[in-house]
Amino acid sequence: MPAPDLARIVSLAKRRGFVFPSSEIYGGIGSSWDYGPLGVELKRNVKEAWWRSMVYERDDVVGLDSAIIQNPQVWVASGHADNFTDPLAECPSCHKRYRPDHLDDPEKCPDDGAALSPARLFNLMFKTFAGPVEDSASQVWLRPETAQGIFINFDNVLTAARAKLPFGIAQIGKSFRNEITPGNFIFRTREFEQMEMEFFVKPGDDERWHAHWIEERLAWYKALGIREENLRLRAHEPGELAHYAKATSDVEYRFPWGWGELEGVANRTDFDLSQHEAASGKTMKYFDQEANEHYFPYVIEPAAGADRAALTFLFDAYDEDAAPTGDGKEETRVVLRFHPDVAPVQVAVLPLSRNAKLTPTARAVHAQVRRAFRAQYDDAQSIGRRYRRQDEIGSPLCVTIDFQTVESDNAVTIRNRDTMAQERVPIAELTDALRSALRAMGSARV
Ligand code: GAP
Secondary structure, X not given: OOOOOHHXXXXXXXXXXXXXXXXXXXXXXXXXXXXXXXXXXXXXXXXXXXXXXXXXXXOOXXXXXXXXXXXXXXXXXXXXXXXXXXXXXXXXXXXXXXXXHHOOOOOEXXXXXXXXXXXXXXXXXXEEXXXXXXXXXXXXXXXXXXXHHXXXXXXXXXXXXXXOOOEEEXXXXXXXXXOOOOEOOOOEOOEEEEEEEEEEXXXXXXXXXXXXXXXXHHHHHHHXXXXXXXXXXXXXXXXXXXXXXXXXXXXXXXXXXXXEXXXXXXXXXXXXXXXXXHHHOOOOOEXXXXXXXXXXXXXXXXXXXXXXXXXXXXHHHEEEEEEEOOOOOEEEEEEEOOOOOXXXXXXXXXXXXXXXXXXXXXXHHHHHHHOOOOEEXXXXXXXXXXXXXXXXXXXXXXXXXXXXXXXXXOEEEEEEOOOOOEEEEEHHHHHHHHHHHHHHXXXXXX
């Protein structure tokens, strides 16, 4: 099944409660989105899977949660105050603003064909004021990347965690960029979440570690079920490298509008630590006991977006196939084939109908299942419609409680989203049976 168009994903996301346009009752606000009951679960699962693979499953990475508002000197030293810019051109007739490097013809307004003004550099950092006085002394920026919070805490973490090279510091959090042309749903927004890890290595070991992290990060998306043919690596051309990078490779996904960056894996050299030492006067060097020398570590940075990853899981999971309606006919069903470790709901518990005879047992089964899995109880509408709904929100398994359950066998039916096969299992063995079914669908976590 080819990737669906964006409109279909946006509509499904709204209908089923993944993502809503923000401030909708006031007409919305361009490029801001709110995550609904299922979207918040999807994004939490993405972040949880990232944290697990980056921190819990490694001996050499620790976590951090630094502030969004930092001393403005951080952004002067890091180079963002001067260099974190995109080209901006304006149409003199309709006054719309564009990124000329994103246009087919960088000199013409795509709306009315007028010649655009010469491009100027526009800084993407959001400015605000800390405290009640709005003057230059109180002006601060909202962080445009989480990475600097890691660099400025390098020495704190080194000492507190008694770390030795090579080691990494991971962080997940909001970043803000005043993008000139946000768009494509949650792909490019002005407020988004990043999942970044700065991995500090001995200079000279950096290229080996860079190659290592590029492969690790590509493998992470594959392990969570993203189809291989929709993923690729792309090395940056020298002209497109960020001001701090010696080399960068992007993990890209094949979106309906073309290949787009999911994450960048950069070799940031010793740029940030040396800049902060020079600007703050505080040491940012590492003491290598074996070599008996002080030096700036080099940094390899895998930097991913949680929103882009969530969007990627939505696109890649989308499928349509034919499903039996129960009366001998078939209908097209929409199914999100989420990997069980990112699926918002892993197991749906469905009594055959809302019936006083079934409810107590169904509730008891739900109580049992939710102890081990992300579970949802649903007894509204016909069972066929509830299966369709669970397919459309990507729940891998449904458990059905019927009259046979309460009248004779104390067993339930497990229905598999992908094969639509049904298996009868005693309630006493249900948790184990669900665990093995989710494992068979790829889960490494249950
Ligand atoms: N610290 C390095 C850094 O921030 P980046 O390539 O600018 O590198 C890393 O950003 C990731 O953050 C991107 O690959 C993307 O997934 C996400 N990201 C960046 N800008 C974004 C935006 N405007 N909206 C949503 N996600 C964004």
